[in-house]
Amino acid sequence: MSSAIAFAIFALAFITLAIFYLFFYPDWRRQRTLGQPFPERWRTLLHSQVPLYSALPAELRHQLEQHVQLFLAEKDFYGCDGLELDDRIRLTIAGHACLLILARSWSEYDEIRSVLVYPALYRVRGHENDGLLVHLSDEIRAGEASSLGQVVLAWSECEQAVNSPDGPHNVILHEFAHQLDYLDGLADGAPPLDRAQASHWQQTMSRAYEHLQHSLHRQRHSWLDPYGATAPAEFFAVLTEAFFQQPQHLYREQPDVYEALKAFYRLDPAAYPRAARTACSFL
Numbered sequence: 001m002s003s004a005i006a007f008a009i010f011a012l013a014f015i016t017l018a019i020f021y022l023f024f025y026p027d028w029r030r031q032r033t034l035g036q037p038f039p040e041r042w043r044t045l046l047h048s049q050v051p052l053y054s055a056l057p058a059e060l061r062h063q064l065e066q067h068v069q070l071f072l073a074e075k076d077f078y079g080c081d082g083l084e085l086d087d088r089i090r091l092t093i094a095g096h097a098c099l100l101i102l103a104r105s106w107s108e109y110d111e112i113r114s115v116l117v118y119p120a121l122y123r124v125r126g127h128e129n130d131g132l133l134v135h136l137s138d139e140i141r142a143g144e145a146s147s148l149g150q151v152v153l154a155w156s157e158c159e160q161a162v163n164s165p166d167g168p169h170n171v172i173l174h175e176f177a178h179q180l181d182y183l184d185g186l187a188d189g190a191p192p193l194d195r196a197q198a199s200h201w202q203q204t205m206s207r208a209y210e211h212l213q214h215s216l217h218r219q220r221h222s223w224l225d226p227y228g229a230t231a232p233a234e235f236f237a238v239l240t241e242a243f244f245q246q247p248q249h250l251y252r253e254q255p256d257v258y259e260a261l262k263a264f265y266r267l268d269p270a271a272y273p274r275a276a277r278t279a280c281s282f283l
């Protein structure tokens with residue numbers, strides 16, 4: 001065989017492999033992952049750690065399991081500050097994160113590469129240079145989302161959310177809502193919407209955001225987390241927490257906002273009766 005023919009065969013094989021890797025490998029790998037049975041132990045953990053899972057209709061529960069399988073197969077988890085990761089931590093985070101895309105496309109999490117988990121609230125030191133002065137900052141955080149595909153969470157805060165499933169805070173839902181917001185390249189509180197949804201979303205959310213700001217300005221009590229008034233991006237993240245954690249309350253207080261979120265998430269959490277939590281035997 002001449003060296004030219006050998007080179008041509010090698011080049012052809014290389015191109016074939018490259019095409020397979022670029023266009024078919026992700027789907028092939030996903031189908032392989034979804035072909036695996038969902039472990040009963042994981043199911044028990046979802047019942048105990050993701051309260052809404054038990055309340056979902058059967059087909060949505062199955063869909064959540066599939067998304068969780070993909071999440072655990074494709075996203076890298078890292079324990080920080082000595083935290084040892086186990087299935088309870090992974091399933092708690094994956095289960096809540098996947099609620100947001102339960103009725104949407106798995107591909108919306110394509111850009112998320114890794115989840116970093118600290119044992120508790122963590123400190124972030126930084127500096128900002130405005131051209132004249134360098135400003136030092138020192139913040140305590142419960143979580144953060146990066147447009148570079150990274151989510152950071154404090155496990156103590158995640159556990160608090162699990163223990164208060166009807167409470168206003170859920171750091172996992174909050175940070176993954178930011179990830180959806182980043183999908184169109186802007187952290188502006190408006191995730192990707194089709195043309196028909198976009199103008200209705202803009203009107204509804206702007207009105208609700210201003211209402212929250214006015215209420216807080218007049219020092220009136222707001223049932224919604226005041227942190228939502230700091231920026232439209234935070235408003236969307238806080239509303240997402242309320243939509244999944246306190247759906248009936250959100251529907252009663254702001255039905256138009258609830259309907260906008262329902263149309264976006266394609267879910268109706270207010271209609272799913274919450275089941276009593278089951279004890280977890282895998283602690």
Ligand SMILES: [Zn+2]
Nearest residue numbers: 174178234237
């Ligand atoms: Zn936030």
